[in-house]
Amino acid sequence: MRMKDELVIAGIPVRSRLITGSGKYRDESIIKDVLEAAQCDIITIALRRIDFDNPSENILKNVPSGKHLLPNTSGARTAEEAVRIARLARAMKCGNWIKIEVINDQKYLLPDNHETILATETLSKEGFVVFPYMTPDLSAARRMVDAGAAAVMPLGAPIGSNRGLQTRELLEIMISEIDIPVIVDAGIGKPSHATEAMEMGADAVLLNTAIASSDDPVSMARAFRLAVEAGRTAYLAGMPGESRTARASSPLTGFLDS
Amino acid sequence: MSIRIVLNGTSQDVTAGMSVLEFLQSRSIDPSHVVVEVNRSIVNRDQFANCRFKDNDTVEILRFVGGG
Numbered sequence: 001m002r003m004k005d006e007l008v009i010a011g012i013p014v015r016s017r018l019i020t021g022s023g024k025y026r027d028e029s030i031i032k033d034v035l036e037a038a039q040c041d042i043i044t045i046a047l048r049r050i051d052f053d054n055p056s057e058n059i060l061k062n063v064p065s066g067k068h069l070l071p072n073t074s075g076a077r078t079a080e081e082a083v084r085i086a087r088l089a090r091a092m093k094c095g096n097w098i099k100i101e102v103i104n105d106q107k108y109l110l111p112d113n114h115e116t117i118l119a120t121e122t123l124s125k126e127g128f129v130v131f132p133y134m135t136p137d138l139s140a141a142r143r144m145v146d147a148g149a150a151a152v153m154p155l156g157a158p159i160g161s162n163r164g165l166q167t168r169e170l171l172e173i174m175i176s177e178i179d180i181p182v183i184v185d186a187g188i189g190k191p192s193h194a195t196e197a198m199e200m201g202a203d204a205v206l207l208n209t210a211i212a213s214s215d216d217p218v219s220m221a222r223a224f225r226l227a228v229e230a231g232r233t234a235y236l237a238g239m240p241g242e243s244r245t246a247r248a249s250s251p252l253t254g255f256l257d258s
Numbered sequence: 259m260s261i262r263i264v265l266n267g268t269s270q271d272v273t274a275g276m277s278v279l280e281f282l283q284s285r286s287i288d289p290s291h292v293v294v295e296v297n298r299s300i301v302n303r304d305q306f307a308n309c310r311f312k313d314n315d316t317v318e319i320l321r322f323v324g325g326g
Binding site: 084 | 286287288293295300302303318319320321323
């Protein structure tokens, strides 16, 4: 009998393999409904200066209790800046999970793996549960594991590009070789991309733009939930190999040729 | 008397001796929704009432927003 299929991150069971971001919503009040439709347990947030003209603005009022908050270090250009943001995020008293995002490149928003490894090491030692966002690279991922990462989050394509798993070969290698959860983050633009990642054996996917920027985010959240479940179920079922030639589905022995 | 601080990157005058908590209340900011850093040191929430701004302090007041 198969064991219960459960994602465990840093010893904590997580029910949903779909992680969503909270950015880019035209109306943040629908985030509650989006999370419900996605049946999502983990949601990412960012830390920014307060808007003195709108001091009561608070993203957390839209997030039901019981969800795991995953603040990111967006805006950081170096490991040092990521560590500073992470410490500030923890001082908000909403847990010790942190998504490390260190980006120097403003055109493609590609993460700096070297600085990310350094930040992972420092923050893991300080007791954070660290989720590094990374360019898919096996050596870098191994260094992040050694540095104490709870999961690694390789990108499928640049943030917000909706281009799917352009890094497919590298993702497959990471999924095959890395023993901690591999969460495909960024680039997933439609449900079929999420299914593809899960069929490959990714442990989870993280996406934001595809839901938040759709015409109907609640329906799209549901579509992604189904897509992630479909891909995961297919992965566990074990997909048959491909062939260049046909393999008949009906018996070839019949009555017309006998 | 007022002192000058750099608040979220902008120079600003505040009443001398004002605490972090008094400042937040004066701007209708819920202290439980923000994190405060003074001169690169995090001020714990239980210290908001005791921490008073000094001339030339660099202050950051941050809160969570939507993000991916």
